[in-house]
Amino acid sequence: RKEVEQDPGPFNVPEGATVAFNCTYSNSASQSFFWYRQDCRKEPKLLMSVYSSGNEDGRFTAQLNRASQYISLLIRDSKLSDSATYLCVAQKAGSYQLTFGKGTKLSVIP
């Protein structure tokens, strides 16, 4: 079983829609979590960190459920520019290493 698992998608949604991505992690030693965004044929870039209390950054909301080992990302009012692959990432306490999920592809359609 992979350490970080995501639904690969693709998710095809119309502009303005709300879309949610889920991710599960298997290593209970994972301490920190992130969402990275990767555009087609580009490098991954940090979108946001995920905190236990949940956090919001504009149209993006991230949630963490440690008991269920589950992370989510909610995108409200989708824009065409949100089209990308979203990578769920886990980091063990005391380690600099990141473990990436394979990503969920989102296409926002006009």
Next chain:
Amino acid sequence: DAGVIQSPRHEVTEMGQEVTLRCKPISGHNSLFWYRQTMMRGLELLIYFNNNVPIDDSGMPEDRFSAKMPNASFSTLKIQPSEPRDSAVYFCASSRTSGTYEQFFGPGTRLTVL
């Protein structure tokens, strides 16, 4: 500020040839990571360095792969001999080791081994 710099951006080579990928991390970052990305396996960590010292190379697929970091501003990933299954995008990333651990990725090297 310059980001992580990688060269070459594209490499096409024949099976059996030696391939050397290069990376210059962001100045002041003391951790450096080499990743490989394929459709089948996603983004996999190959090796990472902290203060120029290899810390974990358990992701290096086999002895054909080697990585060095002779100084804080330069690292190489070498494949010798290359095989078609090595075809992938190879990313280098760097981060600080205090405060935020955000990793900044270079643009990647797209390697095709024929």
